Amino acid sequence: MKARMQNSSSSALLKQEFLKKWINGLQTYTNTKKEMTILDRKNAIKLSADIAIASTRNFSTNWSRAVMADVSKNVDGSSKIVTEKILGRKETCIIKCSKNIMRKSRLLAHRKRAIRRTIGRTSVKAASAIAKELVKKRTRVLKRLVPGGKQMNEICLIKETLDYIASLQVQVDVMRNIANAADQCLDSTERSLL
Amino acid sequence: MGFGLDEIHDLISGPTQTGSSSFTALLELPQPQAVELLVNEDFPSNHLPPPIFPSNNGLIDRATKFSVFASSHNSPESNAILSISSPMKPDVVKQEPLGSDSHPKSSSPTVSNQSLKSGKRKEKERKVKESNKKSKKLVADGGEKLPYVHVRARRGQATDSHSLAERARREKINARMKLLQELVPGCNKISGTATVLEEIINHVEALQRQVEFLSMRLAAVNPRTDFNFDALLAAESGLSIDNGYMGMFSPSILPEGQINGSRQVQYQQLWHSNELHQPVWAREENNPNFITPGNSLLSYGSSANSGKSTVQ
Numbered sequence: 048m049k050a051r052m053q054n055s056s057s058s059a060l061l062k063q064e065f066l067k068k069w070i071n072g073l074q075t076y077t078n079t080k081k082e083m084t085i086l087d088r089k090n091a092i093k094l095s096a097d098i099a100i101a102s103t104r105n106f107s108t109n110w111s112r113a114v115m116a117d118v119s120k121n122v123d124g125s126s127k128i129v130t131e132k133i134l135g136r137k138e139t140c141i142i143k144c145s146k147n148i149m150r151k152s153r154l155l156a157h158r159k160r161a162i163r164r165t166i167g168r169t170s171v172k173a174a175s176a177i178a179k180e181l182v183k184k185r186t187r188v189l190k191r192l193v194p195g196g197k198q199m200n201e202i203c204l205i206k207e208t209l210d211y212i213a214s215l216q217v218q219v220d221v222m223r224n225i226a227n228a229a230d231q232c233l234d235s236t237e238r239s240l241l
Numbered sequence: 242m243g244f245g246l247d248e249i250h251d252l253i254s255g256p257t258q259t260g261s262s263s264f265t266a267l268l269e270l271p272q273p274q275a276v277e278l279l280v281n282e283d284f285p286s287n288h289l290p291p292p293i294f295p296s297n298n299g300l301i302d303r304a305t306k307f308s309v310f311a312s313s314h315n316s317p318e319s320n321a322i323l324s325i326s327s328p329m330k331p332d333v334v335k336q337e338p339l340g341s342d343s344h345p346k347s348s349s350p351t352v353s354n355q356s357l358k359s360g361k362r363k364e365k366e367r368k369v370k371e372s373n374k375k376s377k378k379l380v381a382d383g384g385e386k387l388p389y390v391h392v393r394a395r396r397g398q399a400t401d402s403h404s405l406a407e408r409a410r411r412e413k414i415n416a417r418m419k420l421l422q423e424l425v426p427g428c429n430k431i432s433g434t435a436t437v438l439e440e441i442i443n444h445v446e447a448l449q450r451q452v453e454f455l456s457m458r459l460a461a462v463n464p465r466t467d468f469n470f471d472a473l474l475a476a477e478s479g480l481s482i483d484n485g486y487m488g489m490f491s492p493s494i495l496p497e498g499q500i501n502g503s504r505q506v507q508y509q510q511l512w513h514s515n516e517l518h519q520p521v522w523a524r525e526e527n528n529p530n531f532i533t534p535g536n537s538l539l540s541y542g543s544s545a546n547s548g549k550s551t552v553q
Contacts, residue, residue, distance in 0.1 A: 088460035178435055185438040192445050205417040212424055215448040222455040229462045
């Protein structure tokens with residue numbers, strides 16, 4: 048029980064931090080005069096939310112670094128501005144460095160994997176082998192889902208998944224609350240109009 | 242009595258022999274006498290004390306048949322070694338010296354393992370392949386693992402460095418899987434890694450989809466309301482966060498009649514989502530799907546905007 052309560056208080060702090068950063072990032076869009084389609088708006092919201100949730104981890108986790116590396120890949124101006132707003136100048140430079148590091152490690156991992164594949168495989172078709180195949184398949188899918196998962200070994204992958212799921216949960220909760228509140232407000236204003 | 246061993250890639254030399262075989266041996270270059278060991282015999286069930294590797298003529302025969310690196314080494318008995326290069330483990334060859342060839346063939350006392358010979362051939366083959374994979378993995382990881390892990394083998398389990406490393410790794414993975422099971426709802430009752438993984442995948446996908454939908458929903462919302470950042474920043478406890486979202490939105494219908502000093506201050510610290518939508522209003526004719534309440538609130542919007550002119 049204690050653990051749960053601690054969890055909830057720490058997650059509340061996380062939510063607060065995420066919300067602040069998210070709104071911070073969104074404010075950059077208020078200055079742009081160009082017209083935004085609904086899709087642009089959605090992308091802007093999502094981008095700010097992703098950057099915000101990744102930065103709440105202070106980039107101590109692989110997935111948050113991978114998210115930022117992906118973001119900085121799009122050399123489009125707005126993402127840079129949002130990043131700078133949320134993180135500050137120094138960290139954006141760090142992100143750029145980490146992007147190169149990740150590229151190099153990706154190449155290395157590729158070579159390692161190529162070597163491993165050349166080793167012969169057992170062709171025993173037992174139930175345990177089938178189960179192992181399933182597990183392998185699913186770890187591959189999971190690697191695809193978790194950002195930056197391709198370069199991790201299994202142990203890291205599971206640890207990152209843990210963290211990623213928790214952060215996603217925070218993100219979803221906050222966004223849902225905001226959306227609900229906005230809708231409620233809208234409804235109440237509509238009702239008062241009628 | 243026969244001391245059997247699983248495929249072992251162990252270095253045993255007298256002084257360094259410890260209570261449990263450590264896979265650090267893999268990482269070190271072997272001393273001249275000690276040579277890599279790959280003996281494929283079955284391990285008797287309860288062999289906890291340091292494994293002793295008898296040299297065995299029968300073993301050597303088997304080794305030649307399968308052409309693997311097979312050398313038996315027994316420090317207490319300090320028997321001679323024979324190693325044969327294996328085509329399956331080219332990388333491992335790098336780590337262990339091939340100088341074993343220089344060692345004379347052993348004429349050491351044979352152990353009565355020959356009874357194990359026939360039945361164990363297939364297992365040996367499989368284990369050889371397994372050990373190849375394991376040794377490769379350990380070799381590949383060798384550069385990264387700095388602290389040496391000393392593990393004590395449990396009763397009824399093999400004590401070779403391969404299995405120990407594998408077991409330590411497996412335990413790590415299982416411990417983390419348990420944590421994951423607790424995090425993902427509904428995973429507690431499931432047993433089996435594959436199904437748990439599937440649940441985890443579904444959960445991650447669902448969460449990602451939810452983020453997409455919510456951001457679309459937020460983009461579609463026309464927040465002609467003002468967002469009170471102050472209330473958010475002042476919120477300390479988690480409860481107020483969850484319940485306080487409503488307090489952050491003050492309906493824009495109010496500004497007309499109730500703009501007073503404090504409200505002005507509030508409005509000046511607002512989240513100008515209105516700015517986000519203003520350009521869209523310009524295109525409202527072209528965008529019939531747009532939420533219609535926005536149109537009706539235009540009149541109020543202008544007054545609200547005038548209140549925030551300083552921030553614009």
